[in-house]
Amino acid sequence: MTPNVNSDAGQGWRPNTPEKLFIGGSWIDSSSENRLDVISPVTEEKLFSYPEAGPMDIDRAVWAARDAFDNGPWPRMSPQERAVYLRKVADVITRRLDDIAHSWTLQVGAPIMLTKKLVGQNATLFNYYADLIETYGFVDERQRDDGGKARVVREPVGVCAAITPWNAPMVLLSYKIAGGLAAGCTFVAKPSPETPLEAYILAEAIEEAGLPAGVFNLVPAGREGGDYLVRHKGIDKVAFTGSTAAGKHIGAVCAERLARVSLELGGKSAAILLDDADFAKALPSIMVYSMPITGQVCFSLTRILVPESRKQEFIDLYVGAVKNIKVGDPFDPATQMGPLTMGRQRARVEGYIAAGRAEGAKIACGGGRPVGLDKGFYVEPTVFVDVESNMKIAQEEIFGPVVSIITFKDEEDAVRKANDSDYGLNASVFAADPERGYAVARRIRSGNVTVNGMIVDPKQPFGGFKQSGVGREGGPEGLDNYLEVKTIHFAG
Structure with a gap:
C-alpha cells in the first residue's frame, strides 16, 4: 500500500452546519434537545453536531406530507407540470455538485476523485424522470370481452418515507425522491445520522425549485426515529436502502398494516x-x-x-x-x-x-x-x-x-x-x-x-433477488415502484 497523507487539498471547504428541520415548506427548530454528532473518518474527531428530530417533529412532517398529498396540488398536477419542477431541482443540484462531492468525502471518507465523478447521477435522475413522465402511459384504455370498456390507471401510492444509508447518501436518496416525486407522491426523508449534509442540500434544492409546501420534508434522526417513522399510520409506503437485517425488520413492521415497501439491501456479489x-x-x-x-x-x-x-x-x-x-x-x-x-x-x-x-x-x-x-x-x-x-x-x-x-x-x-x-x-x-x-x-x-x-x-432498474431486497429503483421500474394500479370499468 502507498500511504498518501500529505495533501491539504479540499481541507479549506467546510459545510454549513445544519440547525433546522425542513417541514411543511419551512425551516423550523426541532422539538427535541438531542443532537447528533458527525465524526471525521480521517481524524476520528467530531466534525459538527446538529439537531435530531423528535417524535413530535416526525408527526408534524408526516401530516405535512399527508396534507400535501390529500389536499395539495402536487399529485393533481399533470405529469408535464411535475416535470417542470423536477428539472428545476436538477438545475439547482447541478450548481451544487461540488458541495455534494465535498460533503460525501468529508463524512464518508470516499476519495474526492471518485465523488466528483459520481455526483452527476443526482441531476441525471431528476432529469430522467422528468423526461419519462411526459411520455409514460399513466392511463391505459382496454376493451372487455363483453364489449364494454375499462381504463387501467396508475396513481401515486401516497405519502412515502425515504430512509437512506450513509455510504452513498445523495444518490441513494435521489433514486427514491426523483422517482417518487415524478409519480406524484410526497415524502418524509430520514437520512443516516452519520451523513445528513446531502439531504439538507436536496431540501434546499427543492425549496429553491418552488415545489409546493409539504411535498418534501426532512427529519434527520437516529434508529429510534427511523422506527417511529416506519410505524407511523400516516405513511403509505416505506422506501429503504440499507442492511438486510434492518430491511427484514422494516418489512415485518410494514406487513403489520400492509404498508407498501421497497427494500434495496445487502450483497455478496x-x-x-x-x-x-x-x-x-x-x-x-x-x-x-x-x-x-x-x-x-x-x-x-x-x-x-x-x-x-x-x-x-x-x-x-x-x-x-x-x-x-x-x-x-x-x-x-x-x-x-x-x-x-x-x-x-x-x-x-x-x-x-x-x-x-x-x-x-x-x-x-x-x-x-x-x-x-x-x-x-x-x-x-x-x-x-x-x-x-x-x-x-x-x-x-x-x-x-x-x-x-x-x-x-x-x-x-x-x-x-x-x-x-x-x-x-x-x-x-x-x-x-x-x-x-x-x-x-x-x-x-x-x-x-x-x-x-x-x-x-440510473436509467435502468436496479435491485436484488433473494435477501438483497424487494422492488427496483432506476429506470421505468423505479417509477412503477411509486404507483398503484386502479381499474375503472364502464358499465352499460
Missing part, C-alpha cells in the same frame, strides 16, 4: 472469469468495483471466481494491482482509497479478516492497518486466496475492502458457486464470447449482471 476470459481486459472493472468506497458498497464484486487452471495467473495480476492502490487522505486527488466511515465499521472488517484467517483462508495482501496511517479508520485493501464457498468471508457481507478469490472446475461449478449465497444483488461475467457470457448471466440468481464489465446505470 460475484465476478466470474470464465476459462476463455481476457484477464487483462477484465482487471480495470474488477479493480474499480471490487472495493469501491473502501468496499462500503452493496454491489461490490467481493467474490472473484476464477478457473482452477488459471488461478495463479489471476492472483498475480490482481494482487499486484491491489498492492499499488494509494491509500490516504480522501481529499487528495491522488488518493484511490480512503478510510472506512466509522470506528465500528473498522472493527467489523477486522473481525472478518480474523475469521478468514481462522477458517484457513490465506491473505495474499493486506490484512492490517496501512503503515503511517495511525489515525483514522483505515484498513489495508485485503485479498484472501484459498477461500471455500462455505467460509464466513465468502458468505457474509463484510462491507469493507476485503475480497475473496475462489476457484471453480468448470462452468457448472462456477454457476453453482456464484449462486451459493443468500444474496442476489449484482454480478459480472467475463468471457471471450459475449453470448456465452450472456448465457451464464441468465443462470445467475441476481438482479443485475454485467457481461465483460460492471455497469450501474
Whole structure:
C-alpha cells in the first residue's frame, strides 16, 4: 500500500452546519434537545453536531406530507407540470455538485476523485424522470370481452418515507425522491445520522425549485426515529436502502398494516472469469468495483471466481494491482482509497479478516492497518486466496475492502458457486464470447449482471433477488415502484 497523507487539498471547504428541520415548506427548530454528532473518518474527531428530530417533529412532517398529498396540488398536477419542477431541482443540484462531492468525502471518507465523478447521477435522475413522465402511459384504455370498456390507471401510492444509508447518501436518496416525486407522491426523508449534509442540500434544492409546501420534508434522526417513522399510520409506503437485517425488520413492521415497501439491501456479489476470459481486459472493472468506497458498497464484486487452471495467473495480476492502490487522505486527488466511515465499521472488517484467517483462508495482501496511517479508520485493501464457498468471508457481507478469490472446475461449478449465497444483488461475467457470457448471466440468481464489465446505470432498474431486497429503483421500474394500479370499468 502507498500511504498518501500529505495533501491539504479540499481541507479549506467546510459545510454549513445544519440547525433546522425542513417541514411543511419551512425551516423550523426541532422539538427535541438531542443532537447528533458527525465524526471525521480521517481524524476520528467530531466534525459538527446538529439537531435530531423528535417524535413530535416526525408527526408534524408526516401530516405535512399527508396534507400535501390529500389536499395539495402536487399529485393533481399533470405529469408535464411535475416535470417542470423536477428539472428545476436538477438545475439547482447541478450548481451544487461540488458541495455534494465535498460533503460525501468529508463524512464518508470516499476519495474526492471518485465523488466528483459520481455526483452527476443526482441531476441525471431528476432529469430522467422528468423526461419519462411526459411520455409514460399513466392511463391505459382496454376493451372487455363483453364489449364494454375499462381504463387501467396508475396513481401515486401516497405519502412515502425515504430512509437512506450513509455510504452513498445523495444518490441513494435521489433514486427514491426523483422517482417518487415524478409519480406524484410526497415524502418524509430520514437520512443516516452519520451523513445528513446531502439531504439538507436536496431540501434546499427543492425549496429553491418552488415545489409546493409539504411535498418534501426532512427529519434527520437516529434508529429510534427511523422506527417511529416506519410505524407511523400516516405513511403509505416505506422506501429503504440499507442492511438486510434492518430491511427484514422494516418489512415485518410494514406487513403489520400492509404498508407498501421497497427494500434495496445487502450483497455478496460475484465476478466470474470464465476459462476463455481476457484477464487483462477484465482487471480495470474488477479493480474499480471490487472495493469501491473502501468496499462500503452493496454491489461490490467481493467474490472473484476464477478457473482452477488459471488461478495463479489471476492472483498475480490482481494482487499486484491491489498492492499499488494509494491509500490516504480522501481529499487528495491522488488518493484511490480512503478510510472506512466509522470506528465500528473498522472493527467489523477486522473481525472478518480474523475469521478468514481462522477458517484457513490465506491473505495474499493486506490484512492490517496501512503503515503511517495511525489515525483514522483505515484498513489495508485485503485479498484472501484459498477461500471455500462455505467460509464466513465468502458468505457474509463484510462491507469493507476485503475480497475473496475462489476457484471453480468448470462452468457448472462456477454457476453453482456464484449462486451459493443468500444474496442476489449484482454480478459480472467475463468471457471471450459475449453470448456465452450472456448465457451464464441468465443462470445467475441476481438482479443485475454485467457481461465483460460492471455497469450501474440510473436509467435502468436496479435491485436484488433473494435477501438483497424487494422492488427496483432506476429506470421505468423505479417509477412503477411509486404507483398503484386502479381499474375503472364502464358499465352499460
